[in-house]
Amino acid sequence: MVTSSTLDLSEFCVQLPKIELHAHINGSISPKTMHQLRELKKHKYPELADFVVPEQLDRISDFFPLFKFIYKLTDDEEAIAIATRNVIDEFAKDGVRYLELRTTPRRNEDTGMTKESYLKSVLDVINEPRKENIIVRLIVSIDRRNTLEEAFETVDLAVKFRTQNIVGIDLCGDVHQGSFEHLRPAFDKARTEGFYVTLHFNEVVENMVEAPNLLSFGPDRLGHATLLDEPTRQTIYSNRIPIEICMTSNVISKTVKTFEDHHVKDLLVENHPFVLCTDDKGVFFSDLSNEYAICSTTFKMTRDQLFETSLHSIDAIFGGSELKSQLKQQWQEWHQANAHAFN
Numbered sequence: 548m549v550t551s552s553t554l555d556l557s558e559f560c561v562q563l564p565k566i567e568l569h570a571h572i573n574g575s576i577s578p579k580t581m582h583q584l585r586e587l588k589k590h591k592y593p594e595l596a597d598f599v600v601p602e603q604l605d606r607i608s609d610f611f612p613l614f615k616f617i618y619k620l621t622d623d624e625e626a627i628a629i630a631t632r633n634v635i636d637e638f639a640k641d642g643v644r645y646l647e648l649r650t651t652p653r654r655n656e657d658t659g660m661t662k663e664s665y666l667k668s669v670l671d672v673i674n675e676p677r678k679e680n681i682i683v684r685l686i687v688s689i690d691r692r693n694t695l696e697e698a699f700e701t702v703d704l705a706v707k708f709r710t711q712n713i714v715g716i717d718l719c720g721d722v723h724q725g726s727f728e729h730l731r732p733a734f735d736k737a738r739t740e741g742f743y744v745t746l747h748f749n750e751v752v753e754n755m756v757e758a759p760n761l762l763s764f765g766p767d768r769l770g771h772a773t774l775l776d777e778p779t780r781q782t783i784y785s786n787r788i789p790i791e792i793c794m795t796s797n798v799i800s801k802t803v804k805t806f807e808d809h810h811v812k813d814l815l816v817e818n819h820p821f822v823l824c825t826d827d828k829g830v831f832f833s834d835l836s837n838e839y840a841i842c843s844t845t846f847k848m849t850r851d852q853l854f855e856t857s858l859h860s861i862d863a864i865f866g867g868s869e870l871k872s873q874l875k876q877q878w879q880e881w882h883q884a885n886a887h888a889f890n
């Protein structure tokens with residue numbers, strides 16, 4: 548039998564069943580898969596030979612241009628399928644039992660990939676049978692830089708493939724570009740069609756002016772919610788809107804100074820719902836188990852508190868009450884079978 552002395556914090560965090568709700572597919576591609584895809588694509592794009600993901604960024608505006616390279620690695624249906632499959636396998640190995648991936652459908656004129664064939668390729672992988680104990684769902688992302696027409700196109704695609712485990716729509720992309728208000732009619736349509744909605748929220752100071760607009764939409768979850776003024780905080784707390792927390796992402800992209808300063812500390816004090824997530828594990832080099840370990844070490848959380856954090860995350864999934872009950876039962880069974888790991 549394993550005792551607590553043989554199960555260190557990192558191993559506990561891997562074994563703990565976890566929920567991942569904020570993972571962008573193209574940002575989650577591991578160095579190993581990047582290498583595999585680079586080998587496939589190097590003749591076509593020789594410039595990829597010198598591409599390495601930097602370990603540190605000076606500011607968040609240095610983050611978005613990385614995708615000019617990453618998108619060359621996934622420029623066709625086969626490559627995006629390989630990336631999606633490997634990302635799912637890696638999350639499963641890291642103890643994730645329920646995963647909501649998100650991605651922005653993208654076309655590529657050279658390869659003939661369309662937004663529809665991109666989405667189909669991702670969904671085919673999400674829905675393929677797998678041995679691992681992991682349930683996978685998809686959130687379709689709308690990029691802030693999109694025109695309203697493009698945003699509608701994305702929602703229409705989600706409607707077309709809705710029976711294939713698409714559960715929600717997300718607003719993401721370069722935080723210094725575009726506006727939610729401009730794209731709002733597409734989000735209204737998504738809501739009317741019955742999709743859940745999550746919005747990247749207040750990652751940088753410049754986003755704060757549009758916060759009232761985003762909140763007036765009534766999002767089901769918020770991504771990051773890093774900078775909150777008092778009225779915004781009140782609205783989020785009183786409506787108990789769950790927040791997707793990505794500690795390493797925020798610290799590496801310098802929207803939060805240090806782990807100790809991270810705004811998750813306020814949520815812990817307020818007992819406000821949050822879900823620990825990775826954001827872009829391929830770019831920030833941190834798996835979900837590592838995010839649990841960082842949160843635990845930074846805020847002195849016990850193993851019981853980590854288990855409760857993971858268990859409560861189930862309430863924030865874009866799924867119905869039956870699925871939530873099934874997952875909670877699975878979590879409780881794991882807890883009973885692993886009582887020794889909590890000492």
Ligand SMILES: CNc1ncnc2c1ncn2[C@@H]1O[C@H](COP(=O)(O)O)[C@@H](O)[C@H]1O
Binds near residue numbers: 651688796800
């Ligand atoms: C750091 N925080 C973040 N804030 C906002 N958007 C982000 C993001 N991290 C990733 N993305 C969005 O996700 C895309 C990559 O995955 P997909 O091509 O969709 O699979 C990026 O191009 C960006 O638009």
